[in-house]
């Protein structure tokens with residue numbers, strides 16, 4: 334419960350893209366937030382690296398401090414939006430152990446070491462909320478953690494990284510190079526401080542681990558997530574996708590597989606008519622399949638300071654209400670303890686493009702290599718290779734099979750003497 338004046342003392346750690354917008358909402362919406370929380374939310378300080386650095390004018394410079402520890406010690410609610418592992422982790426633990434509730438947007442930390450933080454919150458009897466950590470403004474953590482607590486989730490599939498969705502979209506519709514589109518995403522405040530976290534899939538993998546943990550009541554760490562980023566996606570992949578009625582998206586998937594779960598992040602072809610194909614720019618979308626609810630879709634802005642601040646403030650109001658009225662949000666639910674299965678167990682489909690010698694009998698050899706692995710082909714087409722009359726390009730899409738069978742098939746095909754090169758291998762999802 335709140336002591337003294339009755340105001341809830343809020344400390345903000347980090348004043349970058351998200352922190353500045355959190356400060357703006359706390360400052361400009363004070364009266365509404367107080368009415369909703371049941372007490373004024375008093376911004377008691379903002380921890381920054383450099384108190385002298387230029388700031389947006391909404392930031393009251395008198396509140397800036399480089400002493401984050403003292404700030405944490407005097408707060409009822411700590412908002413961590415500095416990112417990274419340390420000192421964020423130490424400060425969050427200090428806050429929780431000192432009796433403050435914590436709101437964080439830090440998926441990297443939750444994906445790596447969430448259980449330590451959940452345990453500290455549980456032991457101290459305070460809240461740890463993190464709606465902003467997955468898919469920005471979209472309410473997805475709370476629906477999965479609370480609204481679906483009475484159901485059995487079977488699959489989570491979505492676009493959970495705004496930067497890579499923006500980049501792939503710009504490559505598809507604007508014809509931009511990856512580097513050029515990434516620079517724009519950085520400028521717009523979508524990218525992580527180190528954008529390799531976005532383009533190499535680490536950010537999406539952390540979010541997938543968080544979602545899988547919540548959906549399956551199981552601890553899933555980022556190390557258990559199969560991860561491929563978008564750096565290998567070429568302009569040719571995108572052109573081929575368009576020609577065959579697909580869009581390339583970086584997907585996060587978490588699904589039950591036998592008695593376990595498979596969690597994976599990778600680029601995939603999505604049919605143009607699938608709702609995920611129309612998720613443009615920095616928007617995100619998550620499909621959740623649950624046994625009783627059926628299919629649910631969550632859509633909205635997945636990145637950017639202002640949308641993310643909305644999710645942060647929603648959590649701040651919730652934990653402040655608990656400080657004012659008593660009560661507490663849910664603790665970590667991990668009773669199911671489903672084992673993490675490798676990506677080789679996932680059932681998917683591949684689109685493979687081979688450069689082959691352009692002579693009779695080639696198709697039969699390729700077909701046989703596929704059949705020997707128990708895989709079957711749904712569509713196959715052949716075109717003359719643009720750069721050399723001796724070769725042809727074979728483009729095929731398989732029926733569903735395990736990732737193990739499909740990758741072995743590609744490996745076998747690449748060994749055939751008639752196969753000159755494997756030009757592209759992409760999974761196909763959402764069919």
Ligand SMILES: NC(=O)C1=CN([C@@H]2O[C@H](COP(=O)(O)OP(=O)(O)OC[C@H]3O[C@@H](n4cnc5c(N)ncnc54)[C@H](O)[C@@H]3O)[C@@H](O)[C@H]2O)C=CC1
Nearest residue numbers: 347348349350351380381382414415416438439636637641
């Ligand atoms: N930008 C976005 O669209 C979203 C970001 N997030 C998460 O929100 C967090 C913040 O992200 P951004 O605001 O975009 O990053 P940012 O890099 O713009 O801001 C972080 C700020 O924290 C400060 N900081 C870092 N270490 C500090 C320390 N030891 N003491 C004091 N200040 C320190 C930095 O100087 C910087 O100003 C990250 O965890 C990020 O993953 C989550 C959802 C969306």
Ligand SMILES: N[C@@H](CC=O)C(=O)O
Nearest residue numbers: 494495496523524525
């Ligand atoms: N860098 C992240 C920010 C939000 O989580 C993204 O692009 O999605």
Ligand code: NA
Nearest residue numbers: 464467469471
């Ligand atoms: Na969210």
